[in-house]
Amino acid sequence: MVAARRIGWVAALLAIALLAQAATRIPQIDGKGIQKELAKRKGKVVVLNLWATWCPPCRQEFPGLVKLYDKYRNRGVDVIVVSVDDVEDEAKVAEFLRQQKAKMPAFIKKPGDSEKFINAVDRDWPGAIPYTVVYDRNGKPFAKLLGDHTFAQFEATVKKALAKRK
Template identity: 40%
Template sequence: MKKNSINWARMKNILLFGFVIIFAQVLVTETFGQKQKPKPRTSVKKTPPKATATVLNLPKVTQIDEAALKNLLKRDGEMSKPLLINFWATWCDPCREEFPELVKIDADYKGKIDFITISLDDSAEINREVPKFLVNMKAEMPAYLLKTDNEEAAIASVTKDWQGGLPFTVLLNEKGEVVYIRQGKIKPEIVRGEIDKTLPIEAAKQIQNTKAN
């Protein structure tokens, strides 16, 4: 009888232990075993960056041929002014170096002379490098780009003294006569002196007084 009691006690312990194990497994499964439903993704709309368009007011560069160049040289009527022409190109280092002085001359003699620049750049640069350079120089004089298969012949319509190099500067008086040429970088004071010679005495004096002040 005593032996049976011991066996029953052991059996109860085994059953109790088994029940605890089963209960623990169920509890673990309920707590950790279930797959969590993924949280729905919230789609975030990406706002494209606002386009920041910088408008660069580039100066107008007019393309001309030899015939149009000849028309620019005409000095007709009593109201004609001396004409200063500078042939240049963006790829020409001396041209770029002297350009600030040309801009100053244009500012000092504005209204007293006509001043034009004629680029010998490739025609593809008429809306690219040429106007960009001019705007960086703050150049206000009329700008042209010469399109021709024979630059020498075209410039010969201005003067036959061109030796093929750049920069090349030419000054015409009010009658359209060539009174000064410069092959290579200008010497500003010499150019100014030559311009003064083409102006009426009073106008030249006015320029001199302005520079003195």
């Protein structure tokens, strides 16, 4: 009887662990996916940030992106973050996002042709991170920010993009 209860508890805990793992899945995205995400948001200012868990400047600027999303998500601005970590490190990415309380759309780069991915984001992007592109309401690049930036810098750029006439 006791053994049966233990087996039941172990099975329940295993099921909970599997559900938790499934809940933290981060969708993979490629260049075409980036373009689709941007197209879905036409009419909004979009902040697209490329980062990685192993990148200290990326980790440093991330709280500013979370704050930007929280402050502007209902004001015509969307923030999308794309991790360029290896897909095998998805758990690290998910944990970092959880620690940051990041609620914005988040993706991890799908393995494959990095050149096509780079060109989908910005043909001029050298591939270094952190890299942020702010798109205007028409889906056109408004600003390109290489290196880490503060919330104030992101906010100033977003305000200019919002003020731009269509």
